[in-house]
Amino acid sequence: MAISATRPQSLLKEPPRHLAEWIEGGAFDERTLAQHADELAEADPDFVALVDRDAMFTRAEIVAEAEALSAALHERGLRPGDVIAFQVPNWRETIVINLAAAMSGFVINPIVPIYRDHEVSLMLEDCGARAIFVAGTFRKFDFGAMARRLRERLPELAHVFTVRGAGADDYAALVAQGRGRGFARPRVDPFGVKMVLYTSGTTGRPKGVLHSHVAMPRILGASYRFWGLLSGEPLLMPSPVTHISGYANGLEAPLCVGTRTILMESWSAADAIALIDRYAVVATIAATPFLVELAAAARAAGQRLPGLRFFACGGAAVPNDLIPEANSAFDACKAFRVFGASEVPLVSFGWPRDERLAATTDGKVVDYDVRIVDADDNALPLGSEGEILVRGPAMMLGYADAGQTREAITAEGYFRTGDLGVLSPEGAITITGRKKDLIIRGGENLSAKEIEDVLHGHPDVGTAAVVAMPHARLGEGVCAYIVPSGETRDAAQLVGYVEASGLARQKIPERFEFRDELPATASGKIRKDLLRAEIKALVEAEGS
Numbered sequence: 001m002a003i004s005a006t007r008p009q010s011l012l013k014e015p016p017r018h019l020a021e022w023i024e025g026g027a028f029d030e031r032t033l034a035q036h037a038d039e040l041a042e043a044d045p046d047f048v049a050l051v052d053r054d055a056m057f058t059r060a061e062i063v064a065e066a067e068a069l070s071a072a073l074h075e076r077g078l079r080p081g082d083v084i085a086f087q088v089p090n091w092r093e094t095i096v097i098n099l100a101a102a103m104s105g106f107v108i109n110p111i112v113p114i115y116r117d118h119e120v121s122l123m124l125e126d127c128g129a130r131a132i133f134v135a136g137t138f139r140k141f142d143f144g145a146m147a148r149r150l151r152e153r154l155p156e157l158a159h160v161f162t163v164r165g166a167g168a169d170d171y172a173a174l175v176a177q178g179r180g181r182g183f184a185r186p187r188v189d190p191f192g193v194k195m196v197l198y199t200s201g202t203t204g205r206p207k208g209v210l211h212s213h214v215a216m217p218r219i220l221g222a223s224y225r226f227w228g229l230l231s232g233e234p235l236l237m238p239s240p241v242t243h244i245s246g247y248a249n250g251l252e253a254p255l256c257v258g259t260r261t262i263l264m265e266s267w268s269a270a271d272a273i274a275l276i277d278r279y280a281v282v283a284t285i286a287a288t289p290f291l292v293e294l295a296a297a298a299r300a301a302g303q304r305l306p307g308l309r310f311f312a313c314g315g316a317a318v319p320n321d322l323i324p325e326a327n328s329a330f331d332a333c334k335a336f337r338v339f340g341a342s343e344v345p346l347v348s349f350g351w352p353r354d355e356r357l358a359a360t361t362d363g364k365v366v367d368y369d370v371r372i373v374d375a376d377d378n379a380l381p382l383g384s385e386g387e388i389l390v391r392g393p394a395m396m397l398g399y400a401d402a403g404q405t406r407e408a409i410t411a412e413g414y415f416r417t418g419d420l421g422v423l424s425p426e427g428a429i430t431i432t433g434r435k436k437d438l439i440i441r442g443g444e445n446l447s448a449k450e451i452e453d454v455l456h457g458h459p460d461v462g463t464a465a466v467v468a469m470p471h472a473r474l475g476e477g478v479c480a481y482i483v484p485s486g487e488t489r490d491a492a493q494l495v496g497y498v499e500a501s502g503l504a505r506q507k508i509p510e511r512f513e514f515r516d517e518l519p520a521t522a523s524g525k526i527r528k529d530l531l532r533a534e535i536k537a538l539v540e541a542e543g544s
Contacts, residue, residue, distance in 0.1 A: 136165030
């Protein structure tokens with residue numbers, strides 16, 4: 001399988017042998033996003049594909065703007081295979097940046113806006129990004145200033161472009177520059193690398209997940225057919241478009257499946273109700289806390305949202321009573337749990353027509369082959385708990401680091417999720433725990449080791465162990481167990497230290513527990529399972 005562009009070839013150190021059977025079996029529609037968008041725009045140019053704060057954006061406008069942006073970026077010296085990052089909130093410009101990358105043969109690198117110098121620098125350096133689009137300012141943070149700081153120490157980062165900023169390097173100026181200019185689109189290999197998306201790993205260093213041009217259309221087509229979601233129907237998108245779910249359903253779906261995206265810059269349950277009503281929204285895919293708050297707000301407002309058909313939720317622990325409780329707030333909406341990861345988008349599609357299974361499992365496995373294995377990779381019978389291994393046509397090509405790919409993907413082509421679970425005779429997957437040392441805070445994966453590494457740099461910290469603790473709204477919060485190196489036990493000082501390190505504020509521990517020693521195995525490994533159980537009991541006792 002040829003990789004046509006130069007930079008993706010350097011990202012993909014080894015050919016993705018695990019996908020060969022899907023390619024040879026004809027599992028993919030081999031059109032790129034750009035080809036899908038062209039066809040949809042030709043069929044119905046005036047269809048409104050995206051809404052951003054009541055601003056309508058038609059298919060024809062999106063394609064024309066993407067062509068102009070592509071021409072301008074080409075004039076700035078960017079070439080097929082270059083990595084183009086964007087750290088922008090849920091704004092209309094993101095759909096154009098993503099489409100322009102597909103047209104130009106660039107590799108797109110979405111970066112979540114919560115990240116700061118430390119994380120962004122690691123990501124840009126790892127993938128060798130040549131350009132980045134950032135919000136000029138957003139939520140009182142100057143992203144442009146941060147990007148310019150990073151450019152000084154990242155020699156491959158040639159361009160910093162702003163969005164909704166000012167000057168010749170702003171998005172609006174680039175589009176104006178490219179209007180009417182000829183642009184010869186390069187040949188783009190549909191099986192080549194389209195995206196590098198970073199996700200937290202157990203090592204504390206983010207992993208670059210590589211996806212091809214055909215992965216998102218494959219999983220979107222399969223899931224939308226399962227849910228009965230039709231071309232032309234509107235979806236509310238509060239999830240960040242720099243996350244795999246927001247990216248696929250918010251930016252890709254309108255241009256490859258033909259749906260309409262209603263963007264939310266930031267989450268507000270009251271605003272969501274208004275948007276659902278105004279634009280006849282039929283569905284959304286978002287983190288579990290959004291479902292809880294939407295149901296509560298609907299009850300408080302006396303709104304039954306009769307046109308809303310389903311809410312697919314995941315990314316946080318879901319109590320069994322949450323789904324029926326949420327469903328009772330709506331006339332027709334069916335909420336259900338789904339399971340997936342950046343590496344394997346949407347392994348399960350939920351149970352929209354069976355409330356019991358929707359509430360008690362994490363969904364029906366549809367487009368993946370799932371294997372539950374023991375510690376020695378032996379397959380376990382149905383109903384047994386073990387590590388979840390999955391493979392399917394929409395899974396990643398691999399990681400940017402070939403060594404990480406070899407560790408994560410078995411010889412048979414299964415991805416090791418690091419999650420523990422059970423597979424039922426009905427084909428339902430239920431997540432029971434995690435082998436990964438991650439904290440899932442409101443759908444955001446946070447690396448415990450990354451936070452520990454920062455804490456260990458403080459002179460008053462002898463040992464730090466960071467674990468997930470229950471959080472009423474976000475599912476999980478961050479708790480740090482500290483064995484001090486001396487007598488000082490100052491949580492406020494440690495908060496300031498982590499904040500000053502440059503980590504995103506979501507990673508700052510919300511609670512510190514000081515101990516003289518931590519439970520450990522005979523070999524000296526900290527028993528985080530016991531710490532998680534302890535903090536869970538403490539939080540529950542305090543709540544009661």
